[in-house]
Amino acid sequence: MRGATRLVAVATVLAVAGMSAACGAGTADPPVTAQSGGATHDGHGQGAPPPPSPTPPRAGERFVTLKMPQPYAPVAPNGGTDEYRCFLVDPGLSTQAYLTGSQFLPQNADIVHHAIFFQIPPAGAAEARELDEGTPGEGWQCFGDSGVNGDAWVAHWAPGADEVLLDEGLGYEMPAGSQLVMQVHYNLLATGGKSGSTDQSSIRLRLADATTAMTPLATMQAPAPVELPCTAQESGPLCDRDAAIKDVTRRFGQDVGSSAADLLQWCSQGKPAPGSTQHCDHPMEGAATIYATAGHMHLLGRAITIELNPGTTGAQTLLDVPQYNFDDQAIRPLATPVKIKKGDVLRVTCTHDAGLRKMLPQLQSLPPRYVVWGDGTADEMCLGLLIGTPS
Numbered sequence: 270m271r272g273a274t275r276l277v278a279v280a281t282v283l284a285v286a287g288m289s290a291a292c293g294a295g296t297a298d299p300p301v302t303a304q305s306g307g308a309t310h311d312g313h314g315q316g317a318p319p320p321p322s323p324t325p326p327r328a329g330e331r332f333v334t335l336k337m338p339q340p341y342a343p344v345a346p347n348g349g350t351d352e353y354r355c356f357l358v359d360p361g362l363s364t365q366a367y368l369t370g371s372q373f374l375p376q377n378a379d380i381v382h383h384a385i386f387f388q389i390p391p392a393g394a395a396e397a398r399e400l401d402e403g404t405p406g407e408g409w410q411c412f413g414d415s416g417v418n419g420d421a422w423v424a425h426w427a428p429g430a431d432e433v434l435l436d437e438g439l440g441y442e443m444p445a446g447s448q449l450v451m452q453v454h455y456n457l458l459a460t461g462g463k464s465g466s467t468d469q470s471s472i473r474l475r476l477a478d479a480t481t482a483m484t485p486l487a488t489m490q491a492p493a494p495v496e497l498p499c500t501a502q503e504s505g506p507l508c509d510r511d512a513a514i515k516d517v518t519r520r521f522g523q524d525v526g527s528s529a530a531d532l533l534q535w536c537s538q539g540k541p542a543p544g545s546t547q548h549c550d551h552p553m554e555g556a557a558t559i560y561a562t563a564g565h566m567h568l569l570g571r572a573i574t575i576e577l578n579p580g581t582t583g584a585q586t587l588l589d590v591p592q593y594n595f596d597d598q599a600i601r602p603l604a605t606p607v608k609i610k611k612g613d614v615l616r617v618t619c620t621h622d623a624g625l626r627k628m629l630p631q632l633q634s635l636p637p638r639y640v641v642w643g644d645g646t647a648d649e650m651c652l653g654l655l656i657g658t659p660s
Contacts, residue, residue, distance in 0.1 A: 323370075323372050323432050323473060323475075324370075324432065324434055326475065327369075327437060327477075329477050329478055329480065329481065330369060330475055330476065330477045331475075331476055332473055332474065332475060332476075333360055333361070333473075333474045333476055334471055334472070334473045334474070335358040335359075335360060335449065335451070335471060335472055335474065336358075336469060336470075336471035337356045337358070337407065337408075337451065337468075337469045337470060337471065338356065338358075338407060339407050339469070340467035340468065340469040341354060341356075341406070341407045341408065341467060341468055341469065342464050342465070342466070342467045342468075343380065343455035343457060343464060343468070344464045345455075345457050345462040345464075346410070346520070347519055347520045347521075348462070348519075348520065349462060349520035349521070349645055350456060350457045350458045350461070350462040350645060350646070350647065351382070351454065351455065351456050351457065351520075351644060351645040351646060352410065352454075352455045352457070353410065353411050353412045353413075353452060353453070353454050353455075353644060354407075354408045354409070354410060354411065354452070354453050354455065355400075355408050355409050355410075355411035355415055355416065355450050355451065355452045355453075356401075356407060356408040356450070356451045356452075356453070357389075357397050357398065357400075357401045357408070357448060357449075357450055357451075358448070358449050358450075358451055358472075359448055359449075360443065360447070360448070360449055360474060360476070362443055362444070362445050362446060362447060362476075363445055363446075364445050364478065364479070365442075365443070365444055365445055365478075365479040366443040366445075366476045366477065366478060366479060367440030367441060367442060367443060367476065367477045367478075367479065367483045367485075368388075368423050368424065368440055368441040368443050368474060368475070368476060369434075369435045369437075369439065369440040369475050369476070369477045370432065370433055370434040370435050370474075370475035371386070371424040371432070371433050371472055371473065371474055371475060372431065372432040372433070372472065372473045372475075373424070373425075373426030373430070373470065373471075373472045374470060374471045374472065374473065375426070375468070375470045376468050376469045376470045376471070377466055377467065377468040377469075377470070379459065379466070380455050380456060380457060380459075380466060380468060381453060381454070381455065381456075381468060381470060382427075382454040382455065382456040382646055383425065383426060383427040383428075383453075383454050383565075383598075384425065384426045384451060384452065384453045384454070384470065384472075385422060385424070385425045385452045386422075386423055386424040386425065386449050386450070386451055386452070386472065387414070387415040387417070387420035387421060387422060387423065387449065387450045387452065388420065388421045388423045388441065388442075388443060388447055388448075388449060389415070389417050389419070389420055389447060389448040389449065389450055390419050390421075390444060390447055391444060391445070391446035391447055392419065393417050393418055393419045393420070393448075394446065394447070394448050396417050396418060397415075397417045397448055397450060400416060400417065411450075411452055412521045412522055412524070412525050412644050413521075413522075413524050413525055413644070414452075415450040415452055417450060420450065421441075421487065421488075422487075422488040422490070423441040423443075423449075423488070424441075424472070425488075425654075426472075427563075427565060427598035428595055428596045428597070428598055429594070429596050429597035429598045429599050430598055430599040430600065431599070433600055434475070435486070438481075438482070438483060438484055439483070439484050439486055439560065439658075440477055440483050440484075440485065440486060441485065441486050441487075442485045443476065451470070451472065453468070453470060454644070455468065456645075456646040458631045458632075458646060458647065459631070461634075484658050485658060486560075486656055486657065486658050487656075487657065487658065488654060488655070488656055489557070489654070489655040489656075489657060490652060490653070490654060490655075491549070491551045491575065491615055491617045491652070491653040491654075491655065492532060492549065492617065492642070492650070492651060492652050492653070493532065493536060493547050493548050493549035493617045493618065493619055493651040493652075493653075494529065494532040494533055494536055494537070494541070494547045494549065494641075494642065494651070495529075495547060495619070495621060495640055495641055495642045495648075495649040495650065495651055496510075496529075496533075496541050496542060496543045496544065496547055496639075496641065497543070497544075497545060497569065497621045497623050497639065497640035497641075497649060498510075498543045498544075498623070498639050499623060499637045499638065499639060500623045500624055500637075503623070503626075503637035504637070505636045505637050505638070506636075507636055507637065507638035507639065508637055508638065508639050509639065510541070510543075510639045510641070512639075513638045513639040513640070513641055514526060514529055514530075514641055516638070517529075517641060517642075517643040517645075517648060520643075520644075520645060521643065521644045521645070525642075525643060525644050528641075528642040528643075529541075529641040529642050532549070532642060535549065536548075536549035536550070537549075543639075545571075545620055545621055545622060545623070546618065546619070546620045546621075547618070547619055547651060548616055548617060548618035548619070549616070549617055549651075550614050550615070550616050551614065551615045551616075551617070552612065552613075552614050553609055553610065553611055553612060553613045553614070553615065554611060555611050555659070556608070556609060556610050556611055556659065557608075557609045557657045557658065557659055558606050558607070558608050558609070558657050558658055558659075559587060559603060559606065559607045559608075559609060559655050559656070559657040560602065560603060560606050560656050560657055560658075561600045561601060561602045561603060561655075561656040562575055562587050562588040562600070562601050562603065562653065562654060562655050562656070563588070563598065563599070563600045563601060563653075563654040563656075564588055564590055564593070564598070564619075564652065564653055564654070565598060565650055565652040565654065566593055566595075566619055566621065566649060566650055566651060566652075567595065567646055567647075567648065567649050567650060568595055568625065568629055568631065568632060568646060568647075569621045569622055569623060569625050569626070569640065569649055570593040570595065570619065570620075570621055570622075570649070570651075571592075571593055571620040571621060571622045572590060572591050572592065572593055572618075572619070572620040573588065573590050573593055573617070573618065573619045573620075573651065573653070574586060574588055574589050574590070574616075574617070574618045575587045575588040575615060575616070575617055575653040575655070576615070576616045576618070577607065577609065577613060577614070577615060577616075578613055578614055579614070579616045585607065587603065587607060587615075587655070588601060588653065600654075600656065609657075615653070615655075617651065617652075617653040619651030621640065621649055621651075623637075623640065631646070631647075632647055635647055
């Protein structure tokens with residue numbers, strides 16, 4: 270998902286200062302719910318069946334469906350098999366609203382790896398339009414993030430996710446005049462990186478007006494390094510760590526290529542510790558309430574956890590996925606919202622398995638590599654996601 274560079278560049282990765290400012294008088298802790306669809310993505314090998322119908326709108330809500338302006342045929346740059354493309358879509362907001370749910374509708378599930386939606390504030394709309402109009406074809410290439418200043422993550426989709434329905438009283442702020450950027454990660458492993466089929470995905474937004482008190486949400490991101498060496502049975506030029514990082518940089522640019530070093534600096538004083546399991550501790554710089562979590566890895570992922578204050582008497586596990594399935598990345602609501610204090614520590618831990626390369630048809634034809642953080646499906650990520658709000 271989103272490149273690690275911006276996530277670890279400052280010490281406020283999970284600070285309340287980076288979250289939406291609270292407004293409204295919500296004092297209770299309403300839960301958040303999410304639905305996981307039965308459709309699987311099967312690693313870009315099978316088309317997904319049509320998604321089920323959404324939950325009917327609740328009082329004060331309306332649906333707005335936004336579609337990519339035209340079908341797009343992805344082109345993977347620099348000899349890679351992945352492209353991240355951003356498309357500007359306008360929800361047409363003339364007054365303040367809140368995003369209380371969403372359902373991404375991938376039109377071509379064989380090539381859509383995941384999608385993230387960024388809210389662009391009115392002050393950034395001109396910058397987004399300039400990017401769009403100044404790039405030939407539909408949208409613009411956007412490895413890492415939307416490329417627009419002031420963006421805020423408000424929705425995402427990954428295989429296994431269906432409709433996300435936030436409970437009444439919870440929502441992402443959508444000011445009048447704000448825009449959305451639809452960032453779609455296209456994976457072309459099945460075609461060897463060659464362009465062919467097109468995609469025209471869409472999203473169904475669930476919007477509520479601002480006449481009732483709402484608790485604004487933010488999506489917080491907690492990454493950890495990936496330092497996965499080749500297996501003892503593998504060999505090749507890319508099994509060298511430095512060569513693998515150069516390859517990631519060639520395919521995705523310096524911002525993504527520097528992610529491995531940035532994560533090590535943030536998480537372990539810059540010292541790599543090659544192995545299948547990695548973790549990172551994120552100290553909280555302010556209080557928050559967490560309603561739901563999710564984890565994101567790629568095809569070599571085995572397990573992911575998010576822990577609060579590990580090793581202490583008050584330790585809690587917020588997310589535990591002992592058998593990670595790329596085709597089941599739905600948001601996991603917490604049974605009870607968890608309040609986090611300033612000074613608490615969130616630990617994200619991921620386990621990857623390089624041996625899966627020989628088992629997965631999508632990866633069998635690729636040369637073995639030392640795997641670090643990268644934006645491609647054949648690269649890896651370790652990303653904990655927390656949906657919450659300031660207390």
